[in-house]
Every structure is written in C-alpha cells, then in structure tokens.
Amino acid sequence: MHVLILGGTTEARRLAELLHGTPGLELTSSLAGRVASPRLPPGEVRVGGFGGAAGLAEWLREHAVDALIDATHPFAGTMSFHAAQAAATAHVPLLALRRPGWVPVEGDDWHEAGSLEDAAGLLPGLGRRIFLTTGRMGLAAFADLTDLWFLVRSVDAPESPYPPRMEVLLDRGPFTLDGERELLRRHRVDVVVTKDSGGAATAPKLAAAREAGMPVVVVRRPAAPEGVPIVPDPERAVRWLGECLGLRIFLLPD
Structure with a gap:
C-alpha cells in the first residue's frame, strides 16, 4: 500500500x-x-x-x-x-x-482579520511597533505602512516588497514563554500580528501578549x-x- x-x-x-x-x-x-x-x-x-x-x-x-x-x-x-x-x-x-485553531481566553485583546491586507488596515489604530509573525510570504500587504516599525520573524529571509522600517529575525519554533516575553520587551513591541496557525510551537507569543495587555491581530484561516x-x-x-x-x-x- x-x-x-x-x-x-x-x-x-x-x-x-x-x-x-x-x-x-x-x-x-x-x-x-x-x-x-x-x-x-x-x-x-x-x-x-x-x-x-x-x-x-x-x-x-x-x-x-x-x-x-x-x-x-x-x-x-x-x-x-x-x-x-x-x-x-x-x-x-x-x-x-x-x-x-487557537481560541481566545480571558485577558486576550484579539482583533480578527480576514486577510493580511485586512490585518494591515487595522494596525495604524492599534500601535506603532509591530511584531509580525505571519512568515516571509505576503509582506507586500504591509509595505505601504511607512510610519510603522516591524519586527519580522521567519525561518528564511523575506523577499521584497516589504515594509521599509523593518528588522528581520530568522528563527524557527518551538518558542518559549520566557523568550517571547523578553523579545516583546527588548524590541518595545506594542502589537502582535499572527495567522491562526494553531499548535503549541508558536503559541507562547499569545500568552506573552496577554500578560502585557497587548493587542493581537489574528488572521483567520482560509x-x-x-x-x-x-x-x-x-x-x-x-x-x-x-x-x-x-x-x-x-x-x-x-
């Protein structure tokens, strides 16, 4: 077989x-x-x-x-x-x-988006320093947000077009809660953007954002x-x- x-x-x-x-x-x-x-x-x-x-x-x-x-x-x-x-x-x-998929719990400040483009449209009203964890594909959706700063985490380096004010962090999960807390603190992040990928490997960022009272933009699954x-x-x-x-x-x- x-x-x-x-x-x-x-x-x-x-x-x-x-x-x-x-x-x-x-x-x-x-x-x-x-x-x-x-x-x-x-x-x-x-x-x-x-x-x-x-x-x-x-x-x-x-x-x-x-x-x-x-x-x-x-x-x-x-x-x-x-x-x-x-x-x-x-x-x-x-x-x-x-x-x-992930399910919000008490204390979460989630903002759902139907696409990466929808997520980009929400960001100016939520914060200025964005932790973008949607992977290296699709960064063009955020390329016009010239007033915002992005920390982009992906396994491989992203290709243009992408936001002009951007720092790239090449890393692969699983991630720890302590590590995500420190990352948000060190980079002074005030908004997290993620796809609803589910699973435990990348979920600690959600807990770290919850502890910090930070909004999270969650892109719904197709x-x-x-x-x-x-x-x-x-x-x-x-x-x-x-x-x-x-x-x-x-x-x-x-």
Missing part, C-alpha cells in the same frame, strides 16, 4: 514517524520547497509542486497511491483544494490532518474544501489510515 503525505508541518513529520517501518506500507512525504532547509521526515521525500490539481492526480495514478493525507499548513488553502480535486479525479481516499474528513492529530490519522487500507498499524509509546 502506498500513502502520500502532503506535509511540511510538525504534524506531518509526526505522522511519518508513526507510519515509518509499518510492514506492507510504502510512504512518501511531499514538501512544497518554500523553506531552504526543512526538517525532513523519515521515509521517501519529494520536494516541489505537482503542477496543480491535474498534475497531482496524474502523480497519484502513476505512483499507485492508495491513500492521500493533506497535512499541509492551515493557510496552504490552494494546495488543500488541489488535493481534494486530485483525490476525486484519481479516486483516492483523502484525509485532512489539521491542528485545531476556507477549506467541503466534504473532506478532518482529524486534529497524527494519532487519529493513523487510525483512519489503518481502517481505510485494512492495515494493522500499531501506535507505540514514545
């Missing part, structure tokens, strides 16, 4: 770790190639796009894929729709592995394909896969 994981996330790597070495299972993880030095999962890995939904469907057929798991980032909306179209075309079962079953963690993805393919896959303790 051949399983293709559309990955690049922590959950995708964890799923590959759980499945690696399963008798009777061939495993391939696909990475988009947007990060220069990604953390590679075990098993076969391919890097790069497929050429849209049609290209992915052809790849599924050519490589005799028996099940497809979309474990891409919650904001990789285009890829998720391509996966749904390709799976339907190639008649391959599809599962979406999506970490739950729409996802309808009709695709969703599970919130790799363990349940393994169980779905076992039922789907009729394989005995054992979850071993860490």
Whole structure:
C-alpha cells in the first residue's frame, strides 16, 4: 500500500514517524520547497509542486497511491483544494490532518482579520511597533505602512516588497514563554500580528501578549474544501489510515 503525505508541518513529520517501518506500507512525504532547509521526515521525500490539481492526480495514478493525507499548513488553502480535486479525479481516499485553531481566553485583546491586507488596515489604530509573525510570504500587504516599525520573524529571509522600517529575525519554533516575553520587551513591541496557525510551537507569543495587555491581530484561516474528513492529530490519522487500507498499524509509546 502506498500513502502520500502532503506535509511540511510538525504534524506531518509526526505522522511519518508513526507510519515509518509499518510492514506492507510504502510512504512518501511531499514538501512544497518554500523553506531552504526543512526538517525532513523519515521515509521517501519529494520536494516541489505537482503542477496543480491535474498534475497531482496524474502523480497519484502513476505512483499507485492508495491513500492521500493533506497535512499541509492551515493557510496552504490552494494546495488543500488541489488535493481534494486530485483525490476525486484519481479516486483516492483523502484525509485532512489539521491542528485545531487557537481560541481566545480571558485577558486576550484579539482583533480578527480576514486577510493580511485586512490585518494591515487595522494596525495604524492599534500601535506603532509591530511584531509580525505571519512568515516571509505576503509582506507586500504591509509595505505601504511607512510610519510603522516591524519586527519580522521567519525561518528564511523575506523577499521584497516589504515594509521599509523593518528588522528581520530568522528563527524557527518551538518558542518559549520566557523568550517571547523578553523579545516583546527588548524590541518595545506594542502589537502582535499572527495567522491562526494553531499548535503549541508558536503559541507562547499569545500568552506573552496577554500578560502585557497587548493587542493581537489574528488572521483567520482560509476556507477549506467541503466534504473532506478532518482529524486534529497524527494519532487519529493513523487510525483512519489503518481502517481505510485494512492495515494493522500499531501506535507505540514514545
């Protein structure tokens, strides 16, 4: 049985770790190639796009894929729709592995935005020194905010266009609460901007902002394909896969 994981996330790597070495299972993880030095999962890995939904469907057929798991980032909306179209075309079962989104708690001062452009429009009324944690893509949405200062954190260096008053911090999570507290203090940040990525690796910035009474602009997740079953963690993805393919896959303790 051949399983293709559309990955690049922590959950995708964890799923590959759980499945690696399963008798009777061939495993391939696909990475988009947007990060220069990604953390590679075990098993076969391919890097790069497929050429849209049609290209992915052809790849599924050519490589005799028996099940497809979309474990891409919650904001990789285009890829998720391509996966749904390709799976339907190639008649391959599809599962979406999506970490739950963040939920505000008492003390949070969240301002929701439907897009990066909407987030940029909110900033002049909220503060002057912005901690921008939306990644290196999409900085053009903030390029016209010449009166604001930005601290941009990303894994790889951003490409222009981007805000003229900007400092770049190249770093990769997971991050700690103490570290995020110190970062906000040292750079005199007064607004945090984030996508609703969910998960624990980058959540400490939300707690640090809450403690400081600081507003947080949260960009909502894009729409996802309808009709695709969703599970919130790799363990349940393994169980779905076992039922789907009729394989005995054992979850071993860490």
